[in-house]
Amino acid sequence: MASSPQRIDPTQLSAYFALIEVSSLLRHAVEQQLRDAGDLSYVQFQLLARLGASPSGSYRMTELADGVVYSRSGLTYQAQTLEQRGLVTRSPSVDDDRGTTVTITAQGREVLEQVFPGHIALLTEMLFEPLEPDHVEALADVLGRVRDHLRAAPPRSAAPRRRKAT
Amino acid sequence: MASSPQRIDPTQLSAYFALIEVSSLLRHAVEQQLRDAGDLSYVQFQLLARLGASPSGSYRMTELADGVVYSRSGLTYQAQTLEQRGLVTRSPSVDDDRGTTVTITAQGREVLEQVFPGHIALLTEMLFEPLEPDHVEALADVLGRVRDHLRAAPPRSAAPRRRKAT
DNA sequence: TATTGTTATACTCTATAACTATA
DNA sequence: TATAGTTATAGAGTATAACAATA
Incomplete structure (x- = not known):
C-alpha cells in the first residue's frame, strides 16, 4: 500500500499534534467532569444526549450506535448499564419485531441536566476561552x-x- | 457550582461537535492501523515515537509520562509490555538511583519504521485530503x-x- | 438468507492504594 | 519527609464469535 513514501509538511505535523493533544486533554477532563457530576462515562453521556435531543426521546439500537462507532455488543452493554440505572428503557420496536427501541426516562433527563452546566463550563474554560x-x-x-x-x-x-468472508 | 448558566453559541457547538467526531474517527482508524501494522496501541506508539525522537533514545519514566496523561502505574504497565516485546529496555538511572531510564531498542525503531508510512498515509487520507x-x-x-x-x-x-509547580 | 440484537468470553487498559528504595 | 517507580488488584470498556428471533 505505502509504496510511495508520502510526506507531510511541518504545518501539517503541528496541526496533527495539536489536534491529538487538545482532543486528548479535553476528552480526559470532560470524562472526569461527567463522572463527577453524573457518574457517566463519555460514551454514556453521548448516548443519553442523543436520546435527549431526539423529539421522541427514542432511537433504535442501530440508529443509536451510528456515529458513536461501536460494536453492537458494546452498545448492548452500555444500554444495559443505563437501563439498570433507570436512565433509559428498552422495549421491542413496534414496526420491526427484531428491533429494540431505547427511550430516555425522566430520570435520564435529570442526569443530563445535572451534567450539562458543568460540561458547558468546562468547554468554555478549556476550549473557547483562548479563542x-x-x-x-x-x-x-x-x-x-x-x-x-x-x-x-x-x-x-x-x-x-458487514462481513461475509469465510 | 455553575450558578450562572453559561452558554455557547451555535458556532461553538458545531466546532465542538466536529472536534469530537473528527478526533474520535481519526483515533479509531489510527489505532487500527497501528495494531495491524505493528501490533501497537496508540499509547504504545506515542511512547515509542517519543523515545525515537529523543537524541539519546531515552527518557526517564516521569519525563516519558509527561503529556501522555497517565497514572504512574499505567506507564509502568506499558513500559513492561514494551520491554517484554524487546522494543525498549529499562535500566536504573545514572544520576538518580530511584529513577528508571527507558531506552528504545533497534527492534523498537524497526517497529516504528514499520508503522510510520501507513500512519502518514492514513493522516493524509483522512485528515489532510479535504484541506x-x-x-x-x-x-x-x-x-x-x-x-x-x-x-x-x-x-x-x-x-x-504527579507534578507540582516547577 | 440477511438482519437485529443479546450473550459468553477473553483481553486491554486504567486507576487506586499499598509498598520499596532512594533522596 | 518527599519522590520514583513497582505491584496488587479491581473495574470499566471493547471486540469477536456464537446464538436466537424475526424479516
Missing part, C-alpha cells in the same frame, strides 16, 4: 470539512460492519 | 492556541497529581 470568534469559526469550518470528508469516504480500515 | 494549505494553517494556529492555553492553565478538574 476569538473568528478562530471558533475557522475551527468549525475546517473540522467540518474533515468531518464531511470522513463521513462521505470512510477509510478502508473502517469496515462497514 | 487546502490555509485550512491546515488555520487548524494548526487555532488548535495551537488552545493547546498552549491548556498547558498553561490546567483546569481545576485536572488534579496536579
Whole structure:
C-alpha cells in the first residue's frame, strides 16, 4: 500500500499534534467532569444526549450506535448499564419485531441536566476561552470539512460492519 | 457550582461537535492501523515515537509520562509490555538511583519504521485530503492556541497529581 | 438468507492504594 | 519527609464469535 513514501509538511505535523493533544486533554477532563457530576462515562453521556435531543426521546439500537462507532455488543452493554440505572428503557420496536427501541426516562433527563452546566463550563474554560470568534469559526469550518470528508469516504480500515468472508 | 448558566453559541457547538467526531474517527482508524501494522496501541506508539525522537533514545519514566496523561502505574504497565516485546529496555538511572531510564531498542525503531508510512498515509487520507494549505494553517494556529492555553492553565478538574509547580 | 440484537468470553487498559528504595 | 517507580488488584470498556428471533 505505502509504496510511495508520502510526506507531510511541518504545518501539517503541528496541526496533527495539536489536534491529538487538545482532543486528548479535553476528552480526559470532560470524562472526569461527567463522572463527577453524573457518574457517566463519555460514551454514556453521548448516548443519553442523543436520546435527549431526539423529539421522541427514542432511537433504535442501530440508529443509536451510528456515529458513536461501536460494536453492537458494546452498545448492548452500555444500554444495559443505563437501563439498570433507570436512565433509559428498552422495549421491542413496534414496526420491526427484531428491533429494540431505547427511550430516555425522566430520570435520564435529570442526569443530563445535572451534567450539562458543568460540561458547558468546562468547554468554555478549556476550549473557547483562548479563542476569538473568528478562530471558533475557522475551527468549525475546517473540522467540518474533515468531518464531511470522513463521513462521505470512510477509510478502508473502517469496515462497514458487514462481513461475509469465510 | 455553575450558578450562572453559561452558554455557547451555535458556532461553538458545531466546532465542538466536529472536534469530537473528527478526533474520535481519526483515533479509531489510527489505532487500527497501528495494531495491524505493528501490533501497537496508540499509547504504545506515542511512547515509542517519543523515545525515537529523543537524541539519546531515552527518557526517564516521569519525563516519558509527561503529556501522555497517565497514572504512574499505567506507564509502568506499558513500559513492561514494551520491554517484554524487546522494543525498549529499562535500566536504573545514572544520576538518580530511584529513577528508571527507558531506552528504545533497534527492534523498537524497526517497529516504528514499520508503522510510520501507513500512519502518514492514513493522516493524509483522512485528515489532510479535504484541506487546502490555509485550512491546515488555520487548524494548526487555532488548535495551537488552545493547546498552549491548556498547558498553561490546567483546569481545576485536572488534579496536579504527579507534578507540582516547577 | 440477511438482519437485529443479546450473550459468553477473553483481553486491554486504567486507576487506586499499598509498598520499596532512594533522596 | 518527599519522590520514583513497582505491584496488587479491581473495574470499566471493547471486540469477536456464537446464538436466537424475526424479516
